[in-house]
Amino acid sequence: MHSALTVTPAELPALLLHVAVVRPVFVWGAPGIGKSSLVRAFADSLGLPCVTLVGTQLAAEDLIGVPELRDGRSRFAPPESIARTEPYCLFLDELNSSSPEVQKAFYSLILDRRIGSYELPAGSIVIGAGNRATDNALARPMASALVNRLVHVHLRASATDWLAWAAGAGLHPWVLDYLTERPDQLWVAPPKTEEPFSTPRSWHMLSDALRSFGEGVDEATVRLLAAGTLTGQHAAGFTAYVKTVRHRYGLDAIVRGDAGWPRAATDRDLLYFFAEAFRARLVKELPADRDHASRPVRDFALRAKGLLVELAEISLECAQLVVATDDDGMPVLPAWFLVEVTRDLPRLVAARA
Template identity: 35%
Template sequence: MNPKQIKSSLKTLISLKQPVFIWGAPGVGKSQVIAQVAEEMKRQLTDVRAVLLDPVDLRGLPSVKNNVAHWSPPSFLPTEGEGVLFLDELNAAPPLVQAACYQLVLDRKVGEYSLPDGWTVVAAGNRETDRAVTHRMPSALANRFVHLDFSVDVDIWLEWAEGQGFSEEVLSFIRFRPNLLHNFDPKQNEKAFPSPRSWEFAARILAAAPAPEVELSLLKGTVGPGAAAEFEGFVRMFRQLPDPDVVIDQPRMADVPEEPATLYALCEALAKRAGEETAESIVTYASRLPSEFGVLLVRDAAKKHRGIVETPAFSNWATANSDVLF
């Protein structure tokens, strides 16, 4: 399921108070999506790293009152309101810790503690095939969850990343090499590899303008040496692009690059400048591009400024490219 489908499913299951487990490879954004859903539903989020717990931690410590033993629950468990109790990395926890979660997940209580009515248990973890630190989940615990598989979707990630203000270099490169958004091979045992999470780190590093002599090393340590080398070459090309403002000023005269990577980058830069005053020029220039890049440019520009479809240039362009559009 892509992230939007995961979010929709979570909203349904949380409203039903149905425990749910999200499975996915490292770095795909499982925790981030769960946090977004909690925020959109205006619910508290309590993030409990199950792998850090001991079996007795959920039940709490004993105390004696009137010669009777009582269990004092831990402070991290909620006592009021509405929210999501997020058991992250649950299947990385030792079997005894997972066993301690049985009652909490199904019966909404453990020892003398009861989960408030407005709270739902959500868990997440890596797949056993990813060779991350995992323990096989006992069937008794697995049967207490609805299980959802999280998959990466390039278009959805790009939409999110643009909203976060990621640099044009990162967005253009992922459009050009979508297979490198997430390229994880558990057999390689690499410390750094391309993933939605590591590309977010890379975007932050670029925004901090590191010294040129360390930029490549930083990227290698973030997305891995192979992806970093490709990205660095793309960035060098990107930084030598024709000035997008000159293209907008002279859409009929500006040069049209021949390299696909350069075209991807230029389309990204132009689309970000879409507006009432630039719409006509952008569509005019798009009409001079190879059809697939013209469609890319106009589509992305229309996301930025919907009025672009009302320009005379768009009507001419749409007629000329009807075989591609329809």
Template identity: 35%
Template sequence: MIERKTDITQMTISQLETKFVSVYTKLILSGTAFKVFPSVMLWGPPGVGKSQAVKCIAEKVAERTGRKVVVTDVRLLLFNPVDLRGIPTANADKTLAVWLKPKIFQMDEREDVVNILFLDEISAAPQSVQAAAYQITLDRTIGEHKLPENCIVIAAGNRVTDKSVAYTMPKALANRLMHIEAVGNPASWIEWANLHGIHPYVIGFISYSPATLMEVEPSMDELAFPTPRSWEMVSNILNYVSDNLDEVIQLVAGCIGKDTAYCFKAWTEMYGVIPEISEVFDGSLTQIPKRPEVVLALTSQIGNYIQEHHSSIEVKNALDYVFLMPIEYRSQALTSFLGVKEIRKQLQNDDRFCNWFLRSGRDWDDYR
């Protein structure tokens, strides 16, 4: 885990999702008003995955509660106070000023809907905008406008130590929020990546070189540097443009920087020595490669291949092969199996998989 000294709770993106999906699900199913639970302030460096976590929380809460969950994503850096407070106009008899309701307050108030108001980049917004945003976060109102009862408020921002635009939060305001610091964690990111179509080259490289997931303190003059967000951008290039690094190396370097990009390219060149992945699933491959980097690359390919090839015999053959691997290489491949809903029953009936699952501290409720 990539950590810093801090006086607030640190969580990986995966831990954030698990914890707050559980919390909000309990509040919804028990009929508890959201206003009794403190608004959440997520801190973390650019690109660590705060926005992605909020989207995943919304998706999983919808699955567990049967409610429609709508995220209103407000990038406060692009707002001014009028955007939040509304525009003043005369009342019907032109004796008083009233404020037209801003679009962000026009939410669906039906009981079968949950709204999440996500105030992103709150620490980078102009202080006049911050003041308005903090009123929303603390009081669920701004001026005469009030958030509906079915609205959750989550804010996010960068720390003043992140070398990005950020202002220190006043203590009086800070004391009224729940503060969580999102931290980078290669293992949890790889688990997420296996479930979200991240290119196997990227997954394999981060498995091989975990420190390259995120540059903790990029220099002030660096514009392109590795973060979970920029690696997802690289994955999109490989998935949708070309996975030939000779063709797209300049594009990749534009996302993660030249040094990291050329290290990544050098690593991908050894993919030619990886066994044919289909042989794992048809049961004909029984030998484990001797080179660690090849084993890591193979596990990422297994995780990618099983998304589309998961008949019962293919799953059995893949499990047989993975359990031939040294124990330190198994987790990535086995975790990727959990992302395929169609095979979870078969996994639950496999003693080897269940033993690994329990030892890893997981809960089947998280994979419903």
């Protein structure tokens, strides 16, 4: 299930506060963007214990319970984790990954807030969550009867929200600083093959691993940890970034003219990192209309054209990366800058020669 209307992690709690208290809610979203942790944090903010049932780990009898004899009659006794006397948050994680029989067992619990003769205490809330079929995760079609019993909310990853949370949570400064510069690498769509890919969860795992190794972690280990948690391109970029931090050598120094593009063959990963960072800097600082560019911005654009010439002398591929179109073939950099690059590059090359 997809929707063009989505909410960010910062927007979700307020929505749940008004909706989940009156109707069960289902939170859709890609793997690793924080659905489970957001629900648990929301329950905690209400002072409610959070009871999590994972759909892929349940059988129908885990919900409806087993029969017991009482006063000569049999009745189903729901499991102790559910049958509580005080209000709580019932979190049905991976609900749409559960078998059809388990989904059916959820019907009365979700709609009528009861299982057999047991009824959820007043003040309890029910929230489900799951991945979409297009996320290459285990997800079964949800029966229309179950779909119609839930209010559906679609969550998207937000670099702004995640970075604000991560700063307060004490994540590793390398991770925070890198994603501040490259927020576009916080999350990618899950690949079709079994390989690591970047999500808020995987960046958190990388941070925990770096914290565990401490300040003395060597470059080879950083590369290993990044490759084991992130998309390959992002892992290479992060490893190169760590190298720049340790050598106190960054893009700002190149733009100022205090340093040049790295030329050594052993620093080719660093060159690619700087090229991507340079592209991101141009996207961020150059306005769509040249008439809106201040004098410092125009000076920066002029300096950028010279840097492109220097970069092309070392690696034409990296220079092309800076001005390349996006995946849909659309220009990323402003049209006026691309026109000036096309016009001025031959003159700049001749001047350097």
